[in-house]
Amino acid sequence: MPDAIALSWRQYRLERRMFWRNPSAAFFNFMLPLLILAGAGAALSGNQHQLNRLVPMIAGMSVMSTTFTALAYNVVFLRERGVLKRIRGTPLPTISYFAGVAANAVTNTALQIVIIDLAGKLLFGIGWPAHVDCLIVFVLVGVVCFAALGVAFAHAIPNFESTAAYVNAVFLPVVAVSFYAFDSSSAPGFVRTIADALPLKPLIQGLSAALVGGKGLGAHLDELAVLALWGVFGCHLAVRGFSWEQRRT
Amino acid sequence: MIEPVSGDPAIEVRDLRKRYGEFEAVRGIDITVARGEVFALLGPNGAGKTTTVEILEGYRARSDGEVSVLGEDPAKRSLRLRRRIGIVLQSGGIYSYVTPREALRHWASFYPHARDVDEVLDLAGLREAADVRSRRLSGGQLRRLDFALAIVGDPELMFLDEPTTGFDPQARRAAWDTVRSLRELGKTILLTTHYLEEAQTLADRVAIVKDGRVLAIGPPRELGVGAAHYRISYRNSAGELVERDTDDPTALLHELTAEALARGERLEELSVGRPTLEDVYLELTAADA
Numbered sequence: 001m002p003d004a005i006a007l008s009w010r011q012y013r014l015e016r017r018m019f020w021r022n023p024s025a026a027f028f029n030f031m032l033p034l035l036i037l038a039g040a041g042a043a044l045s046g047n048q049h050q051l052n053r054l055v056p057m058i059a060g061m062s063v064m065s066t067t068f069t070a071l072a073y074n075v076v077f078l079r080e081r082g083v084l085k086r087i088r089g090t091p092l093p094t095i096s097y098f099a100g101v102a103a104n105a106v107t108n109t110a111l112q113i114v115i116i117d118l119a120g121k122l123l124f125g126i127g128w129p130a131h132v133d134c135l136i137v138f139v140l141v142g143v144v145c146f147a148a149l150g151v152a153f154a155h156a157i158p159n160f161e162s163t164a165a166y167v168n169a170v171f172l173p174v175v176a177v178s179f180y181a182f183d184s185s186s187a188p189g190f191v192r193t194i195a196d197a198l199p200l201k202p203l204i205q206g207l208s209a210a211l212v213g214g215k216g217l218g219a220h221l222d223e224l225a226v227l228a229l230w231g232v233f234g235c236h237l238a239v240r241g242f243s244w245e246q247r248r249t
Numbered sequence: 250m251i252e253p254v255s256g257d258p259a260i261e262v263r264d265l266r267k268r269y270g271e272f273e274a275v276r277g278i279d280i281t282v283a284r285g286e287v288f289a290l291l292g293p294n295g296a297g298k299t300t301t302v303e304i305l306e307g308y309r310a311r312s313d314g315e316v317s318v319l320g321e322d323p324a325k326r327s328l329r330l331r332r333r334i335g336i337v338l339q340s341g342g343i344y345s346y347v348t349p350r351e352a353l354r355h356w357a358s359f360y361p362h363a364r365d366v367d368e369v370l371d372l373a374g375l376r377e378a379a380d381v382r383s384r385r386l387s388g389g390q391l392r393r394l395d396f397a398l399a400i401v402g403d404p405e406l407m408f409l410d411e412p413t414t415g416f417d418p419q420a421r422r423a424a425w426d427t428v429r430s431l432r433e434l435g436k437t438i439l440l441t442t443h444y445l446e447e448a449q450t451l452a453d454r455v456a457i458v459k460d461g462r463v464l465a466i467g468p469p470r471e472l473g474v475g476a477a478h479y480r481i482s483y484r485n486s487a488g489e490l491v492e493r494d495t496d497d498p499t500a501l502l503h504e505l506t507a508e509a510l511a512r513g514e515r516l517e518e519l520s521v522g523r524p525t526l527e528d529v530y531l532e533l534t535a536a537d538a
Contacts, residue, residue, distance in 0.1 A: 007315070007358065010355060010358050014344075014351075017347070018344055018346040018347060020347035021382070064503050078342070081343075082341040083342045085338060086336075086398070087337060089307070089334075090359050091332045091360060094327065203502060230457065244308075
């Protein structure tokens with residue numbers, strides 16, 4: 001259906017345009033991870049081993065914030081404002097709408113990975129990505145997984161005012177547990193078990209192998225499987241519970 | 250009196266029902282809207298107007314009954330049908346960071362025979378605001394954008410759900426002009442409103458709806474006339490207002506005045522009038538009716 005593809009492309013272009021016009025979106029997507037990277041990097045200055053761990057952690061967190069956080073916010077905002085309902089009443093094919101939105105999330109994530117990797121290289125002396133294939137696969141599966149989970153999570157958020165509370169109640173603990181388990185070999189067993197079962201730490205491990213070196217994609221299929229399973233789960237929930245309009249009170 | 254346009258009707262609804270759990274919001278509505286007609290669903294809040302319209306728009310599934318919109322079942326949500334209808338929602342938002350011109354261009358790309366964007370901006374009175382991001386538009390301008398987005402695809406049939414709720418009188422008149430110009434373009438329009446004046450001014454035919462049922466249906470003037478063509482009112486000797494409906498005011502007046510004269514009384518505040526749509530509406534929608 002060439003029409004649906006053309007409309008996906010149009011939707012994508014509109015999403016890009018809106019993204020750059022929204023200063024807070026641009027800030028949270030690009031500046032915040034860089035600031036955290038710069039701050040933590042300065043604190044760890046000189047410790048190359050730690051810096052090599054820091055960059056993939058920030059990269060993983062960025063994937064989660066540009067997809068999970070951004071989409072949960074956007075879906076709730078557009079739903080509560082009635083934009084989704086309006087779109088639903090037009091002949092724009094649903095698949096084209098979501099293709100445009102998803103392609104926008106992929107673009108943001110890809111840009112961010114490039115920025116973080118460049119900053120890591122220029123400021124903290126990490127090398128060029130060791131396994132580009134591993135990088136591409138993990139970023140793509142990571143985007144699909146966290147984007148789907150973000151859309152699915154939006155169903156649980158009752159109104160726009162409470163979005164920040166809901167999103168942070170998930171985002172911050174997941175980041176904390178995953179960072180701790182990834183970075184510290186002395187983390188308690190149950191923390192490691194939890195972190196391994198959640199999607200963020202597997203993503204960080206894949207990104208770590210891809211960005212700073214280690215074994216290639218073949219050695220990280222377990223992590224990829226966890227991420228993919230969350231992706232399937234997220235897609236299922238995202239599609240099943242999707243609501244085009246505000247709940248009636 | 251407006252004769253319905255011949256040919257297939259634009260909308261046909263038979264015994265439409267919609268239940269939300271235990272609550273039945275629509276309880277057997279029958280309406281037929283001819284092509285080119287402006288049809289109003291008039292009723293108080295909670296009458297089931299929006300539920301009915303949203304079933305016709307394809308947003309909601311019906312519980313029972315038959316519905317045909319431009320010959321199709323709207324519940325199937327076909328792209329073909331959505332290309333032929335335009336929807337003005339009661340409260341539909343728009344992206345904050347796009348301008349009316351950009352939004353209209355984007356929307357126009359969804360439709361096979363979209364109207365010219367500049368022409369639509371003019372028609373909706375948005376020329377001045379065409380390049381202002383929507384988060385900076387006023388409430389009235391946003392409502393005009395609602396109209397513009399609904400007509401940019403050049404639809405045959407338009408749904409306007411409470412198009413002027415919350416408007417000041419001036420903005421309301423401007424919106425009415427827009428509806429009239431759409432009518433002149435030959436569009437079929439189904440609108441809901443709880444303003445009598447709006448139904449009376451715009452609609453060829455009105456259905457008065459309450460508690461999910463149609464109480465009366467017809468052209469506004471005929472509805473006002475209703476079964477009784479004339480209404481005679483006066484104050485009796487106890488000072489109470491008496492209203493008598495009749496088809497033959499001459500005879501009734503003769504009878505009343507003869508009786509009054511015989512008693513040596515005057516009929517205070519005697520008047521002969523035709524019941525207005527407002528009278529009919531208030532009678533039909535009164536809580537104890």
